[in-house]
């Protein structure tokens with residue numbers, strides 16, 4: 086376990102209700118600063134809800150949740166966090182550069198900031214490897230390219246924390262590999278903390294640390310190596326299944 090007090094994200098008793106259901110049940114965890122933490126688990130286990138709580142857009146959150154030393158949702162965090170939702174949020178009738186110019190103007194407004202914004206936009210386009218498509222309409226891009234435009238938007242403010250909700254869903258293996266290389270570059274070069282969700286277990290192997298979730302609870306919080314060693318499994322997927330079986334057996338014996 087990492088030192089809880091040093092966590093870029095720290096949760097104690099984090100509980101979220103959606104409608105009449107409790108979808109996160111008293112979670113305790115910390116996310117290491119400057120590392121890539123994978124949030125993995127089956128569809129519906131609560132990954133997006135946890136991310137929404139971290140970025141401050143989720144209602145009915147109880148317990149303690151600190152992000153970069155401030156309570157989640159604090160206004161001062163807005164410029165320090167980049168959030169990419171599952172659906173790419175880009176304007177189809179604008180080019181890649183126009184999309185980024187627009188979001189950059191929202192983040193850093195004013196005529197005096199024009200040159201700085203141009204530089205930031207060009208850097209973000211380069212970061213996601215879309216320089217050759219900078220003047221293409223977003224609506225004419227492939228799904229993977231559109232996801233990368235969304236990621237570029239999140240990178241505009243040079244965030245200390247990036248929260249990425251299933252950024253590789255629907256992408257081919259080459260694009261997935263390229264995006265993961267990019268996440269590693271961002272974490273290494275900018276010392277950014279990345280919380281990234283996926284339900285593809287092979288992506289777990291690319292994370293420094295993992296939070297494995299099931300049914301609104303955290304089954305494990307560890308490195309991929311430690312998880313495999315602890316469960317004597319060859320892959321993180323096998324380790325996850327082992328932990329699920331263990332949790333089911335515990336539940337059964339408690340009945």
Ligand SMILES: Nc1ncnc2c1ncn2[C@@H]1O[C@H](COP(=O)(O)OP(=O)(O)OP(=O)(O)O)[C@@H](O)[C@H]1O
Nearest residue numbers: 103104106108127128129130131132133134135284
């Ligand atoms: N608006 C809502 N009202 C009530 N319940 C909701 C709402 N949105 C999601 N839920 C429930 O909350 C639970 C967690 O959903 P969440 O989207 O966080 O899961 P997830 O792990 O991100 O799933 P996926 O991998 O499919 O995106 C699910 O059981 C879902 O049915």
